[in-house]
Amino acid sequence: MRLENKVAIVTGAASGIGAATAQLFAAEGAHVLAVDMNETGLHETQAESQAAKGQIACLALDISEAQAADTIVDDAVSRFGQLDILMNNAGIGSNAPGESMPLEVWQKTLDVNLTASFRLCQAAIPHLKNAPAGRIINVASVMAQHTDYGLAAYSASKAGVTGYTRTLALELGKFGITANCILPGAIHTGMTAAGFANNEIADIWAKKSPLRRLGHPIDIARGALFLASDEGGFVTGHDLNVDGGMLLRT
Numbered sequence: 001m002r003l004e005n006k007v008a009i010v011t012g013a014a015s016g017i018g019a020a021t022a023q024l025f026a027a028e029g030a031h032v033l034a035v036d037m038n039e040t041g042l043h044e045t046q047a048e049s050q051a052a053k054g055q056i057a058c059l060a061l062d063i064s065e066a067q068a069a070d071t072i073v074d075d076a077v078s079r080f081g082q083l084d085i086l087m088n089n090a091g092i093g094s095n096a097p098g099e100s101m102p103l104e105v106w107q108k109t110l111d112v113n114l115t116a117s118f119r120l121c122q123a124a125i126p127h128l129k130n131a132p133a134g135r136i137i138n139v140a141s142v143m144a145q146h147t148d149y150g151l152a153a154y155s156a157s158k159a160g161v162t163g164y165t166r167t168l169a170l171e172l173g174k175f176g177i178t179a180n181c182i183l184p185g186a187i188h189t190g191m192t193a194a195g196f197a198n199n200e201i202a203d204i205w206a207k208k209s210p211l212r213r214l215g216h217p218i219d220i221a222r223g224a225l226f227l228a229s230d231e232g233g234f235v236t237g238h239d240l241n242v243d244g245g246m247l248l249r250t
């Protein structure tokens with residue numbers, strides 16, 4: 001029980017990495033507020049966790065709405081009385097050539113992936129300061145450091161997340177709060193399901209890893225657990241690649 005008596009918020013918890021992380025945190029003893037705009041998926045995450053005696057509460061909303069950050073943090077604190085861990089994981093992909101990318105696509109990608117997570121940090125920090133060991137874990141991407149065709153907005157949003165997270169690590173260390181990013185590689189989730197349904201595409205991405213496989217949501221959840229638990233207590237301002245070694249080769 002590495003998270004006993006801890007309270008965690010996990011966004012994007014209806015699917016993929018967020019669902020696996022909410023369930024793993026709950027299995028490790030945390031009270032988890034699972035947040036997502038997909039209410040049905042949230043309840044599936046909760047039901048699977050209950051079967052394993054995990055404690056997950058659900059909150060369905062769009063994290064990019066104006067009041068979302070305060071609503072989420074207030075909900076967690078009023079339900080559970082404290083907040084120890086914020087895992088900003090909800091995110092969207094976008095794909096359009098930079099030259100012709102509609103401004104709405106650029107804006108929406110930044111609103112969800114970057115601004116909403118920053119606002120959640122702002123709302124959470126006063127409570128994390130009261131925690132014995134506050135934790136901010138932001139899910140970026142290997143595309144924060146690299147890129148691909150069509151990823152101008154996505155790559156910018158994820159590089160933004162790593163940038164502001166480092167700054168928060170610097171500013172919040174004196175309160176005992178750590179702030180880190182996880183940079184997933186190619187993970188089989190809701191976001192990538194359509195692409196990886198094509199065996200040829202799945203194979204290409206699996207072979208980019210020296211381990212010769214795609215990642216699973218639990219691979220990322222285990223990285224998040226390390227950062228959330230006492231084991232990660234002296235790690236801050238770090239970008240943790242959980243990519244099966246995908247970035248080793250140029």
Ligand SMILES: NC(=O)c1ccc[n+]([C@@H]2O[C@H](COP(=O)([O-])OP(=O)(O)OC[C@H]3O[C@@H](n4cnc5c(N)ncnc54)[C@H](O)[C@@H]3O)[C@@H](O)[C@H]2O)c1
Nearest residue numbers: 012015016017036037062063090091141184187189190191
């Ligand atoms: N899958 C990958 O290969 C990969 C690689 C690098 C980074 N990531 C990042 O991992 C994170 C999790 O993605 P995933 O791969 O598990 O995808 P996913 O699509 O399975 O899960 C993302 C979840 O976020 C939720 N979400 C999206 N926008 C939201 C909003 N505005 N408000 C509330 N909820 C919202 C979705 O409903 C969904 O349940 C994302 O930030 C993504 O960018 C994924």
